Every structure is written in C-alpha cells, then in structure tokens.
Amino acid sequence: MDASVWIVNIVVLASVLGTDLGRRKVGMARLLRPAIVAAVIVPMYVKHPATSGSGLVLELAAAALGLLLGLGAAALLKVRRNPSDGVIYTHAGVGYAALWTAVIGARLLFVYGSNHWFTEQLGRWMTQHQISVDALTDALVVMAIAMLLGRTGTLAAKRRTAVTGHVATGASAQRTQVVR
Template sequence: MDAGIWIVNIIVLASVLGTDLGRRKVGAARLLRPMIAAAVIVPLYVKHPATDGTGLVLELAGAAVGLLLGLAAAALLKVRRDEAGVVRTQAGAWYAALWTAVIGARLMFSYGANHWFTHQLGTWMYDHRVTVDALTDTLIVMAIAMLLGRTGALAVKRGNAAGLAA
C-alpha cells in the first residue's frame, strides 16, 4: 500500500476531530470544507479506478461501507439550536472513538498488507484479479465516503434544527 492511504486517513481523522469534538457551530464553511477536501484528494490519490470485475465491486463496497460508517458517526453528533439561534453540534468520546477505530483499522490493514499477511492477500488478489490500485482506491474511497456521509447527514440535521425554532 502506498503512502496515499496513510496521508488521506490522517488528514480525514485530524480534520474531523479538529472540527467536530466539543461544541461547535455548524456554518456553511464547516459543510463545504469536507467537499473541497474530497475534490482535492480524489484526483490526487485515486489514480486508476477499476471499471469492471472484482476491483470495481470492491471499490463500490468500500464506498458503501464508508457511507454507512459516516452515517453512524453522524448519529453520534447531537445537533441543536442554541438560545441565540445558532445551530451547534456536540461530539464527545464515542464520536472520537468511532472515527479513531475505523481509521485505525484501515491503517492496520494497510500495514498488515505489507508486513503480516502479504502472501495471503496477494494470493487472494491474484485469484480474484484485483489490482493493488483497486485495493488502494477502495481504502481511500471508503475514507472519503465516510467523511461525506457524515457531512451530508450533518447538513440534514442542521436544516432540521434550524427549522425547529423558526
């Protein structure tokens, strides 16, 4: 696995925990930043997306799992409108634990692919005609989908909270 997986996952974890932990205002910039990050990260790191076969199925499955994990993370974000009418989130230890566990698991898989189960993974990839690019892209797409899933759900929650007191 290349350094792109490490870079993307660390950027995602740092940006999410940096902008979500504690009590935070939900403004337009908070919703746009992840989309801008995805628009920059995808062309830089997803070089050769699979267009058919098991590689494509793997990449689509990674996107689906990432989206579901993003929705799970969003479920841990409390969104409320405060007395001043500002919509804010509250995220705590469970939210941080979910993000850290998911990203840690992806990074452990990446490390393990190079150091612990290289032969077994290589055999599986050969048998199923999955390229290293497809596997790398899957991990990156999963991270981006989780980020965007959380952001989309946050946008919906923000709209609901803003509409409640209006």
C-alpha cells in the first residue's frame, strides 16, 4: 500500500479534530468542508475502483463500516442551540476524540502490519479472493471518507432538528436545547 492511505487518514483526523473538539459553531462552511475534502481526496487517491467481484464487495463493505463509524462518532457529538442568539453549536470531548483516533490508528496499524507483519498472509488472502492492492487501498480510503461524511450528514440533521425544535417549542426557547 502506498502513502495515500496514510495521507488521507491523517488529513481526515486533523480535519475532524480541528473542527469538532470543544465548542464549535455549526455553519454552512463547517458542513460543506467535509464534502469538499471528499471531492478532492476521492479523485486523487481512488484511482482504480473495483467494479465487480470481491474487490467491489470489499470497497462497499468498507464504505458501510465507515458510515456506521461516522454515525457512532456523531452520537458523541452534542448539538445545542444558544437561546440568547439562536446560534447552533456542537460540543465534542475526549470520547469523541478517542473514537476518531482509535479508528484511524487501527487503519494505520493495519497498513503498517500489511507491509511489515502479515504481508504473506494478506497476499495469500487477496489472491484467494481475487482482490487487488488497489481495491484494498481504495477500501481504506473510502472507509475514511464515509466515516467523515456519515458524521457530517448526521451533524446536518441534528442542526436542522435544533433549528426546527426551537421554532416549535416557543415558550421553552429560553432553555438551551440539546440534540443527541
């Protein structure tokens, strides 16, 4: 596997932790930034996506796992509406950072292990299942991007809920609303 997996994972981790840790305003730029990151990363690093067979199954499974992990991360991201000015913001703490770091660390450990610890076993498995190195690399990149987009899609939905929940509550607008 090449450096693309390392680069994508480090960019995703830095992007997520840099924009989510602590108390952060949820604006359109924050919601669009991950889509822009995906639009740049996918064409740059997913060069030969599998279109059939086990490689395609692996890539789709990695995308599904990434999406589920993104939803899990989003569950740790609290969304609140400030009653005084109506600003929507998030709060992410240690658990959120730990999940992202553990997932990305595990992916990077797998990449390292595939090059240094279990190269022969992985090569045999890939040959038996007719999975190319490109398909495996693409699967890891797609998993990272799917996790990022899963988190962002959920954040957008929570933001919408916080906005519409405030309008619907009327008199209770004086309290800070939390969307879990």
